[in-house]
Amino acid sequence: MTQIDTKHFLCRIEDGIATVSLDRPERKNPLTFDSYGELRDWFRDLHYDDTVKAVVFASNGGNFSSGGDVHDIIGPLTKMSMKELLAFTRMTGDLVKAIVNCGKPVIAAIDGICVGAGAIIAMASDLRIATPEAKTAFLFTRVGLAGCDMGACAILPRIIGQGRAAELLYTGRSMSAEEGAAWGFHNKLVAASDLEAEAQALAERIAAGPNFGNMMTKTMLAQEWSMSIEQAIEAEAQAQAICMQTADFERAYHAFVNKEKPVFEGD
Numbered sequence: 001m002t003q004i005d006t007k008h009f010l011c012r013i014e015d016g017i018a019t020v021s022l023d024r025p026e027r028k029n030p031l032t033f034d035s036y037g038e039l040r041d042w043f044r045d046l047h048y049d050d051t052v053k054a055v056v057f058a059s060n061g062g063n064f065s066s067g068g069d070v071h072d073i074i075g076p077l078t079k080m081s082m083k084e085l086l087a088f089t090r091m092t093g094d095l096v097k098a099i100v101n102c103g104k105p106v107i108a109a110i111d112g113i114c115v116g117a118g119a120i121i122a123m124a125s126d127l128r129i130a131t132p133e134a135k136t137a138f139l140f141t142r143v144g145l146a147g148c149d150m151g152a153c154a155i156l157p158r159i160i161g162q163g164r165a166a167e168l169l170y171t172g173r174s175m176s177a178e179e180g181a182a183w184g185f186h187n188k189l190v191a192a193s194d195l196e197a198e199a200q201a202l203a204e205r206i207a208a209g210p211n212f213g214n215m216m217t218k219t220m221l222a223q224e225w226s227m228s229i230e231q232a233i234e235a236e237a238q239a240q241a242i243c244m245q246t247a248d249f250e251r252a253y254h255a256f257v258n259k260e261k262p263v264f265e266g267d
Helices: 033-046 070-077 082-100 117-124 152-160 162-171 177-183 192-207 211-226 229-243 247-257
Strands: 010-014 017-021 054-057 106-110 113-115 127-130 135-137 174-176
Touching: 017 033, 017 192, 033 070, 033 082, 054 192, 082 117, 106 117, 106 192, 113 117, 117 135, 117 152, 127 177, 127 192, 152 162, 174 177, 211 229, 211 247
Parallel strands: 017 054, 054 106, 106 127, 113 135
Antiparallel strands: 010 017, 135 174
């Protein structure tokens, strides 16, 4: 296991799986200007790191994240100019872009409080496993803002549907774990004692697959949002033709012929 030297969040890498979490459990893991920026930069760099095959964004101390810190972020924002505010909101949006474009499947392991920007990080992840105690809220209207924060109006309806997303974004109310599972936000609910193991097991299963193929799948899932069906079919034809040139594709063929399980190496 390798402990990564990050200043504003925790990060370790083991067997191709990076596990990250916010590290202020006594405050339910709020985000700060510094943690926003460092997470954005880390996910950006991840695109070029072939040693990492999957990411688990974990909870810490029974909670995922309470969103932007009231004292470290919300207070200072009330005193900023429009130019400074736009720089901040663009930076927070860049974190979502970095997660979406990092080239690695990201699994959010959600326990307890998951609100505001924390809910956005969970939303931007590819998969979400939660505990029955998980409470997710896009509470931006409750602090006098619009629900359209960090891509929420674009991404959330694609996960849970337009009407359900509209309700959560207008009211800012908490979505229970049971609602999240029924609506397709959570892929699975597990006991809190099993959350870390379940998330790691799913990450291991994904990491054992074709790394290049996973990257291409994530890329297409993001890019095809704005494509017509005809464009998407052509884009997938090109993507699959590229994947057919990889050594992993050939490895899978030989393993199938020999009635063996393929061992993928990511090239």
